[in-house]
Structure formats: C-alpha cells, structure tokens
Amino acid sequence: MNNFCTICPDGMYLSGTNCVECPENCETCSDEDTCLACEEGFGLQDDLCDICPDGTYVSGDSCLGLFWLGNFDLILNRLS
Numbered sequence: 001m002n003n004f005c006t007i008c009p010d011g012m013y014l015s016g017t018n019c020v021e022c023p024e025n026c027e028t029c030s031d032e033d034t035c036l037a038c039e040e041g042f043g044l045q046d047d048l049c050d051i052c053p054d055g056t057y058v059s060g061d062s063c064l065g066l067f068w069l070g071n072f073d074l075i076l077n078r079l080s
Helices: 072-079
Strands: 012-015 018-021 026-031 034-038 043-045 048-050 056-059 062-065
Touching: 012 026, 026 048, 034 043, 043 056
Parallel strands: 034 048
Antiparallel strands: 012 018, 026 034, 043 048, 043 062, 056 062
C-alpha cells in the first residue's frame, strides 16, 4: 500500500485524490463553492470572486464601499 500526500497548485483544490480547477477568477479555493483568494481585479462576494458592484472598489480580496474622506483625490485614485 502506497501512502502519499497530494498537494494541489494554486488555482486547484483537492477533491478525493484529484486536483480540480477552482471556480472562475479564484486564485486559491477550498472547494468548488469557496474561493479563499481572488485573481487581481476581483473581490470576494458570497465566497466567490467577481467584479465588485458599482459604488465599491477592490481592496485585497474584498469589495469595499466608497465613503467621503474629505480628500477627493484619494477616492479618484481608488477608482483608477
């Protein structure tokens, strides 16, 4: 009997003894329904990676809402 550990590369998760591709736009995931990190430009929404909705921006792997900081240039930089 051979005992070995399977380690899947980024973009894949272990399902049984096979490495399976993560959902679209996920950099890493734990299963077919749960992204842990998103590809650049995408944010986590309901455990999957997607484009952030209007009125939000990507920060790390999250979609954050815009709010007034008294510095309009800072908000414009976040949008570009």
